[in-house]
Amino acid sequence: MNILITDTTIIPMTGDQRLWFSGDIGITDSQIAYVGTVPDSFHADTIIDGSNSIVLPGLINAHNHLSMTLLRSYADDMDIFSWLHDKIWPIENRMTAEHIYHGSLLGAAEQIKSGITAFADMYFHQKQTIRAVLDAGMRANIGATFMGDEQASLQRIGAYRDLFAEYDGSGDGRIAIDIAPHAIYTCGGRTLEIASDLAAELSCRLHIHLSESLQEQADCFAAHRMSPLAYLHSLDFFKVPTYAAHCVHLSREDLELCGQLDIHAVHNPTSNLKLGNGVAPITEMLKRGMHPALGTDGASSNNNLNIFEEMHLASLIHKGQTGDPTAVSAYQVLQMATTYGAQALGIDQRTGSLEPGKDADLIMIQTDVLHLQPMHDPISAVIYAAQASDVQTVICRGKILMHQRVLQTLDEQAVIAHAVEAAEALTS
Numbered sequence: 001m002n003i004l005i006t007d008t009t010i011i012p013m014t015g016d017q018r019l020w021f022s023g024d025i026g027i028t029d030s031q032i033a034y035v036g037t038v039p040d041s042f043h044a045d046t047i048i049d050g051s052n053s054i055v056l057p058g059l060i061n062a063h064n065h066l067s068m069t070l071l072r073s074y075a076d077d078m079d080i081f082s083w084l085h086d087k088i089w090p091i092e093n094r095m096t097a098e099h100i101y102h103g104s105l106l107g108a109a110e111q112i113k114s115g116i117t118a119f120a121d122m123y124f125h126q127k128q129t130i131r132a133v134l135d136a137g138m139r140a141n142i143g144a145t146f147m148g149d150e151q152a153s154l155q156r157i158g159a160y161r162d163l164f165a166e167y168d169g170s171g172d173g174r175i176a177i178d179i180a181p182h183a184i185y186t187c188g189g190r191t192l193e194i195a196s197d198l199a200a201e202l203s204c205r206l207h208i209h210l211s212e213s214l215q216e217q218a219d220c221f222a223a224h225r226m227s228p229l230a231y232l233h234s235l236d237f238f239k240v241p242t243y244a245a246h247c248v249h250l251s252r253e254d255l256e257l258c259g260q261l262d263i264h265a266v267h268n269p270t271s272n273l274k275l276g277n278g279v280a281p282i283t284e285m286l287k288r289g290m291h292p293a294l295g296t297d298g299a300s301s302n303n304n305l306n307i308f309e310e311m312h313l314a315s316l317i318h319k320g321q322t323g324d325p326t327a328v329s330a331y332q333v334l335q336m337a338t339t340y341g342a343q344a345l346g347i348d349q350r351t352g353s354l355e356p357g358k359d360a361d362l363i364m365i366q367t368d369v370l371h372l373q374p375m376h377d378p379i380s381a382v383i384y385a386a387q388a389s390d391v392q393t394v395i396c397r398g399k400i401l402m403h404q405r406v407l408q409t410l411d412e413q414a415v416i417a418h419a420v421e422a423a424e425a426l427t428s
């Protein structure tokens with residue numbers, strides 16, 4: 001099906017230079033055919049009026065635990081280890097495949113409504129999350145998750161090889177399978193090595209939580225006399241490109257090591273602030289030429305999957321922390337939520353910018369609303385003034401997932417009802 005978006009404001013995210021222009025976009029089946037000028041010969045099956053809109057690449061949420069939507073507002077105002085040990089892990093042990101499916105569907109719907117077309121996940125019952133992603137029509141890097149000791153990890157290898165064989169590249173390439181050892185404080189050294197070896201064998205990516213809290217850092221120094229990053233490096237962990245959530249407490253030496261290794265930090269500002277873990281050194285990363293991505297983390301430490309809130313916070317907290325109002329510009333934040341996210345997940349050949357030949361993953365933001373007018377600069381408008389609820393249309397791989405804020409692939413009220421039912425069953 002060919003789609004023509006007419007007379008719109010386009011932010012293509014095609015390079016380091018701030019750029020926007022007016023024009024049309026032509027989509028042929030799953031791919032972008034034209035950006036800017038569409039020839040008269042282009043036959044459109046569907047025409048979308050793009051006036052009073054900004055068109056952006058679909059936003060990328062590079063760190064999530066999708067079905068943790070079921071635990072939204074379940075445990076708040078706690079430190080990270082009490083939160084995990086006393087509240088989260090006991091209830092996670094009771095989650096069934098069906099809980100995970102309905103929590104994932106809720107998360108998928110919520111993400112589409114905030115303009116997210118691709119995300120990275122780390123959780124268990126991966127097949128249920130994949131099922132939800134395929135139903136929703138999104139794109140996802142699904143983390144085959146490791147926790148615990150060597151024995152538990154050895155038992156998972158066979159199932160994860162099968163998961164990779166069956167689902168990597170499924171959904172016309174929308175699903176990628178990555179290996180996701182949870183963190184150094186939940187995985188033994190052998191588990192970290194087993195996970196890294198499996199990622200190397202499958203030639204996929206690694207997804208891990210890294211240097212999230214001061215406690216993690218202190219415990220690692222006590223046990224290994226080195227930082228969490230140096231500890232992983234000492235295990236020869238980084239055999240494949242790795243995206244690492246948080247990276248809040250990185251020393252100068254850690255940052256230098258990151259520059260030598262293929263590590264993509266994922267910035268989760270809300271989660272880091274809410275759990276009292278601090279502020280990641282994003283300004284320093286950008287100065288060093290690193291490309292940090294952006295994520296929401298799970299809905300029980302955020303408590304929503306609204307990437308516009310993350311963009312807004314990422315644009316503000318580093319200015320406040322450094323006292324430098326030029327730190328982390330609006331355009332850099334947009335890069336984190338698009339091109340840098342795509343690079344972290346290894347999907348930048350397909351998505352992350354608006355260019356002919358790339359998959360048609362894009363969103364339309366309505367601009368004729370009070371808080372976006374007058375609009376001198378659309379990039380500034382998206383980061384400093386827009387709300388997730390301004391996203392009107394979401395397209396992923398040429399398929400319309402939301403139009404005029406109505407989900408096209410999911411029944412929103414049914415999704416909510418099933419998730420509430422699953423959460424009640426879980427907590428009763």
Ligand SMILES: [Zn+2]
Binds near residue numbers: 063065
């Ligand atoms: Zn997380």
